[in-house]
Amino acid sequence: MKTRICGTGSALPEKRVTNDDLSRFLETSDEWIKSRTGIGARHLAVEETLTGLTARAAESALQEAGVKPEELDLILSATLSADHILPSLSCELQRELGAVNAAAFDLNAACSGFLFALQTADAYIKSGQYQTILVTGGEILSRLMDWNDRSTCVLFGDGAGAVVVKADETYGILGSVQGTDGVKGDVLSCENRKNQNPYIAGTKDSAYVSMNGQEVYKFAVRTVPGAIHAAVEKAGLTIEDIDWFLLHQANIRIIEAVSKRLHVPMDQFPTNLQECGNISAGSVPILLHHVNERGMLHKGDKIVLAGFGAGLSWGASVLTW
Numbered sequence: 001m002k003t004r005i006c007g008t009g010s011a012l013p014e015k016r017v018t019n020d021d022l023s024r025f026l027e028t029s030d031e032w033i034k035s036r037t038g039i040g041a042r043h044l045a046v047e048e049t050l051t052g053l054t055a056r057a058a059e060s061a062l063q064e065a066g067v068k069p070e071e072l073d074l075i076l077s078a079t080l081s082a083d084h085i086l087p088s089l090s091c092e093l094q095r096e097l098g099a100v101n102a103a104a105f106d107l108n109a110a111c112s113g114f115l116f117a118l119q120t121a122d123a124y125i126k127s128g129q130y131q132t133i134l135v136t137g138g139e140i141l142s143r144l145m146d147w148n149d150r151s152t153c154v155l156f157g158d159g160a161g162a163v164v165v166k167a168d169e170t171y172g173i174l175g176s177v178q179g180t181d182g183v184k185g186d187v188l189s190c191e192n193r194k195n196q197n198p199y200i201a202g203t204k205d206s207a208y209v210s211m212n213g214q215e216v217y218k219f220a221v222r223t224v225p226g227a228i229h230a231a232v233e234k235a236g237l238t239i240e241d242i243d244w245f246l247l248h249q250a251n252i253r254i255i256e257a258v259s260k261r262l263h264v265p266m267d268q269f270p271t272n273l274q275e276c277g278n279i280s281a282g283s284v285p286i287l288l289h290h291v292n293e294r295g296m297l298h299k300g301d302k303i304v305l306a307g308f309g310a311g312l313s314w315g316a317s318v319l320t321w
């Protein structure tokens with residue numbers, strides 16, 4: 001039995017912020033951001049909640065899949081920036097969608113989160129426990145940014161993506177890999193809020209994302225090509241069999257380096273980071289929806305999805321569309 005993606009959806013906040021907009025309050029420039037990352041703009045949540053954005057993405061995925069909310073067995077949400085610590089995003093989605101028969105839980109594997117969630121859904125379907133699952137990935141990372149730190153805040157954006165997966169005899173996920181290197185975890189981190197119990201003295205400062213960009217860059221360029229090779233091999237295919245490579249949208253230079261190492265031209269690596277920035281767990285499902293809604297995917301296409309980021313963590317899956 002395979003796990004087939006039957007519907008995709010995405011939602012971005014209304015507020016679009018260009019690099020020039022950022023340079024009005026930060027010492028940065030369109031030239032620096034574009035030349036180092038490829039990013040031209042990002043969307044930032046002002047009125048929107050992550051639950052609202054993800055529900056919009058999910059509704060579109062359900063509609064394309066022809067699945068009613070009450071037919072869902074499980075909702076699995078990858079995020080590190082849910083609206084609340086409790087209840088989780090997936091529980092809020094279950095309520096919003098009226099998915100009354102679905103169990104729901106969140107999963108945090110940062111920028112690899114959507115791949116980890118998709119692979120978890122695949123394991124549930126292969127085990128026979130569930131047949132129809134909503135998998136989402138999304139973030140409001142702008143709530144975790146230090147807006148005075150130009151080395152991080154210019155890179156990230158907000159948004160959500162979703163897919164509906166179903167058990168299928170023929171089409172779907174053929175092979176997957178995932179990995180973690182917790183020893184290097186401090187190169188991309190964000191503190192939780194401080195413990196303020198009565199026995200602890202000290203300051204009550206806020207916590208923001210901090211990153212050693214060059215270390216993350218080196219990790220990505222070294223790890224992602226190997227992970228893609230391993231997933232393709234597990235799928236019983238070769239790199240030449242793959243039609244599309246949909247990678248986490250962190251930096252155009254990382255994607256170009258992967259394309260070069262795999263000896264695959266960049267036109268097989270669709271991107272949307274120019275308009276979206278890095279949306280962590282939202283990156284891959286939003287890109288998948290953008291490519292799907294443009295009619296670029298054809299039945300039987302072989303697709304690689306790959307995510308990488310904090311943890312450090314990485315995951316790749318190969319599927320037949």
Ligand code: UT7
Nearest residue numbers: 027028029032036111150151154213214216217250251309
């Ligand atoms: O989901 C995974 C998330 N993370 C990533 O994918 C990050 C991977 N890393 C990267 O994408 C790159 O390392 C960055 C884009 C973050 C940085 O590019 P870089 O070429 O590694 O630049 P750098 O950190 O070496 O900084 C070069 C200079 C520094 O100035 P000095 O020390 O040379 O005077 C920075 O202070 O650029 C400066 N700088 C900026 N200047 C203008 C850093 N951020 C900015 C900025 N605008 N926004």
